Amino acid sequence: MAEHVSTDRVAGPSALVRRLRTAGWFIARNREASTIVVAILLALYFYSTAPGFATSSNLVNISQEIARIGIVACGLALVLICAEIDLSVGQTFAFAPIIMWLAMSHGVPLIPAIVIGLAATAVVGFVNGFVTVYLRVHSFLTTLGMYFLINGLNVTITNGFPKDTPGPNIVTNGMGGSSYSEFIWLVALVVLLHLVLRRTRWGIHTLATGGNLTGAREAGVRTDVVKIGNFMACATLAGLTGILEAFRVGSIDPLAGSATVMFLGVSAAVIGGTSLLGGVGTMIGAFFGAGILTLLDNGFTLKGISAFTFDIILGIAILIAVALNVYIARFRTMRKPQ
Amino acid sequence: MSVSQEAAPAPPLETDEDVLRVENIVKRFGSVVALDGTTLHLRRGEVLGLIGDNGAGKSTLIKIITGFHRPDGGRIVVEGRDVQLRSVPQARALGIETVYQDLALVDSLSVFHNMFLGKELRLAGSPLVANRSMKERARRYLEDMKVNVTSVDVEVGLLSGGQRQAIAIARAVYSNVKILLLDEPLAAMGAREAKQILDLIRRLKERREVSMIIISHTYAQIMDVCDRVDLLRRGRIVFDKRVEDTSLEELTELVVSEYRGGEEPPG
Numbered sequence: 001m002a003e004h005v006s007t008d009r010v011a012g013p014s015a016l017v018r019r020l021r022t023a024g025w026f027i028a029r030n031r032e033a034s035t036i037v038v039a040i041l042l043a044l045y046f047y048s049t050a051p052g053f054a055t056s057s058n059l060v061n062i063s064q065e066i067a068r069i070g071i072v073a074c075g076l077a078l079v080l081i082c083a084e085i086d087l088s089v090g091q092t093f094a095f096a097p098i099i100m101w102l103a104m105s106h107g108v109p110l111i112p113a114i115v116i117g118l119a120a121t122a123v124v125g126f127v128n129g130f131v132t133v134y135l136r137v138h139s140f141l142t143t144l145g146m147y148f149l150i151n152g153l154n155v156t157i158t159n160g161f162p163k164d165t166p167g168p169n170i171v172t173n174g175m176g177g178s179s180y181s182e183f184i185w186l187v188a189l190v191v192l193l194h195l196v197l198r199r200t201r202w203g204i205h206t207l208a209t210g211g212n213l214t215g216a217r218e219a220g221v222r223t224d225v226v227k228i229g230n231f232m233a234c235a236t237l238a239g240l241t242g243i244l245e246a247f248r249v250g251s252i253d254p255l256a257g258s259a260t261v262m263f264l265g266v267s268a269a270v271i272g273g274t275s276l277l278g279g280v281g282t283m284i285g286a287f288f289g290a291g292i293l294t295l296l297d298n299g300f301t302l303k304g305i306s307a308f309t310f311d312i313i314l315g316i317a318i319l320i321a322v323a324l325n326v327y328i329a330r331f332r333t334m335r336k337p338q
Numbered sequence: 339m340s341v342s343q344e345a346a347p348a349p350p351l352e353t354d355e356d357v358l359r360v361e362n363i364v365k366r367f368g369s370v371v372a373l374d375g376t377t378l379h380l381r382r383g384e385v386l387g388l389i390g391d392n393g394a395g396k397s398t399l400i401k402i403i404t405g406f407h408r409p410d411g412g413r414i415v416v417e418g419r420d421v422q423l424r425s426v427p428q429a430r431a432l433g434i435e436t437v438y439q440d441l442a443l444v445d446s447l448s449v450f451h452n453m454f455l456g457k458e459l460r461l462a463g464s465p466l467v468a469n470r471s472m473k474e475r476a477r478r479y480l481e482d483m484k485v486n487v488t489s490v491d492v493e494v495g496l497l498s499g500g501q502r503q504a505i506a507i508a509r510a511v512y513s514n515v516k517i518l519l520l521d522e523p524l525a526a527m528g529a530r531e532a533k534q535i536l537d538l539i540r541r542l543k544e545r546r547e548v549s550m551i552i553i554s555h556t557y558a559q560i561m562d563v564c565d566r567v568d569l570l571r572r573g574r575i576v577f578d579k580r581v582e583d584t585s586l587e588e589l590t591e592l593v594v595s596e597y598r599g600g601e602e603p604p605g
Contacts, residue, residue: 211446212441219456
C-alpha cells in the first residue's frame with residue numbers, strides 16, 4: 001500500500017531528520033500504525049509493571065475480551081465508514097443467542113439454530129438499513145429505537161430468566177467454548193473483512209458511499225444497497241459475538257446486551273482510525289483499538305486500580321486517542337506530496 | 339426581438355456532424371423564464387465556449403443537457419436522434435456528462451480507485467478487484483493525458499484542486515463520454531493549476547474523441563481553448579462566432595454592453 005513513502009529529494013535535511021520524517025509520514029499515511037504503536041507500548045508497560053499480566057490464564061482473558069469488543073467494532077466500522085451508526089448492536093448481541101435458544105426449544109438442532117439466530121440479527125440489520133435509507137430517518141434514531149425494541153424482545157422471549165446453553169461439544173467449543181476459539185474467530189474475521197474492504201468492489205463502494213454519497217451515486221454505486229448490506233453485516237457480527245459469548249459463559253442471559261457493548265465497539269473503531277463522518281476506516285485499526293481498550297481494562301485491574309478510577313482513566317484514554325486521530329487526519333491533509 | 343445567426347436552420351450536412359443540437363429550449367421556474375427558446379449546436383470534436391452574465395441561463399442550460407432539469411419546451415437531438423432527457427443517469431447513458439470539481443471524487447480513495455469507481459475491474463474468477471491492472475491502466479492513461487500526479491496510489495484528498503479537476507475530467511473521458519460539459523472548470527484556481535486544465539482540454543481536443551461545452555467567465559481562457567463562442571443573454575443565444583472571427587475585446591464589450599442600455603450586439 002505504501003510503496004511510495006515520500007523520499008525527499010531536497011539535499012537539505014540530514015539523514016536522521018529525513019528518516020524521522022519518513023517514519024512520521026508512514027504513520028500518518030497508515031491510519032492503523034499509530035494505534036498499533038500505542039497497543040504495543042501499553043502491552044510492554046503492563047508486562048513490566050502489572051503482576052500476573054503475562055500468565056497464560058490472563059492471556060486467555062485478554063484474548064476473549066479483545067474478541068468480544070473487536071468483532072462488534074469491525075461490524076460498527078463498516079457502518080461508520082458508510083457515515084451511519086448502529087446503536088442497537090448492544091441488544092442484537094444478546095438477541096442472537098436468545099433466538100438460537102428459542103429455535104432449539106422448538107426442536108431445531110444446534111447448528112441450524114445458530115444459523116437461525118444469526119439470520120434473525122441479519123433481519124434486524126436489514127430493518128435498520130431499510131428505515132434509515134428509504135424512510136430517511138437518521139440511523140442514530142433508527143437504531144436507538146431498535147435498541148429498546150430488541151431489549152424488550154430479549155426479556156419477553158426469555159421471560160427475563162437466563163437459559164442454559166447446550167452442553168460442551170465440538171460445535172460449542174469452536175463457537176466460543178474453548179479458550180482461544182473466540183480470538184481465532186476475531187482474527188479470521190479481521191483478515192476476511194480487511195480483504196473485503198480493500199480488495200472487493202463492495203469494500204471500495206462502502207468507502208465511496210461514506211466518503212462522497214452524491215459522487216458515489218453519480219458514479220453508479222448503489223449506495224442504498226451498500227448501506228443496507230453493511231447494516232446487516234454489522235448486526236450479524238454483533239449477533240455472532242453474542243453467540244460466542246453465550247457458549248463461553250455457558251448461559252444465555254437476556255440482560256447480556258448493554259449500551260456498554262456498543263460504546264466499547266464504537267470506541268475501538270474510532271481509536272483504530274475509523275471516522276464518525278464516514279469514508280475512512282480500517283479493520284486492522286478496529287482490532288488494535290479493541291486491543292487498547294482491553295489492555296487498559298485488564299492491566300489497570302491487575303494493578304489494583306479501583307473500578308471508579310479505571311473509568312476515569314479509560315475516559316481520558318479514549319479522549320486522547322480520538323483527539324490524536326483528528327490531529328493526524330489534519331496532518332495528513334496539510335501535507336500534500338508534490 | 340433579436341435577429342440572431344442561429345435562427346436560420348442549419349444545412350443537412352452540418353446536422354450530420356452535430357453531436358448535439360438543442361432547439362428552442364424553454365425553461366420556466368414559476369414566473370421566471372430562465373431559457374427563452376435557446377438554440378445551439380455542438381459538432382463532433384468541437385470545443386464550444388458558453389459565456390454570459392450571471393443569471394443568463396448558462397447553468398440551467400447545462401442542467402437540461404445533463405438531464406437534471408426537464409425543459410418546458412423545445413427538442414434535444416443527440417447524434418441525430420431526438421431524445422427526452424429524464425434523468426442524469428439516462429443522459430450519461432447517452433454519453434453526456436458534467437464534471438463538477440468537488441462533487442465527483444471520493445477523497446479517501448486513491449486516484450486509481452476513483453478513476454474506476456463503479457466500473458472496477460475484477461480478477462478473473464474471483465471476487466477480488468484487479469488493483470494492479472487498474473493501477474497500471476490509470477497510470478498509463480493519466481501519463482498519456484499528461485495529468486501530473488505523484489502516484490496513482492495517492493488518496494485524492496491529498497491532491498490540489500487542479501489535480502482533482504484534471505482527474506475528474508480524465509475519468510469522465512476514460513469512461514467513454516461523448517459530450518463533456520464543464521461548468522467553470524477553472525474557478526478558484528491559480529495560474530499554474532489553470533494551465534494544467536487548459537493543457538488537458540487542448541490534449542482532449544487534439545484527440546477528437548470528445549466534444550465539450552465550457553462555461554467560463556474568463557474570456558481569455560475561452561479564446562485560448564475553444565473553437566467557437568456562444569453568448570447567452572436572458573435565455574437566448576445572441577452571438578455565435580468562431581474564435582478566430584472574434585476577439586477578447588469584442589467578447590468583453592458584448593457582455594458589458596448589456597449595462598449600457600442593452601443594445602443588441604453586432605454581427
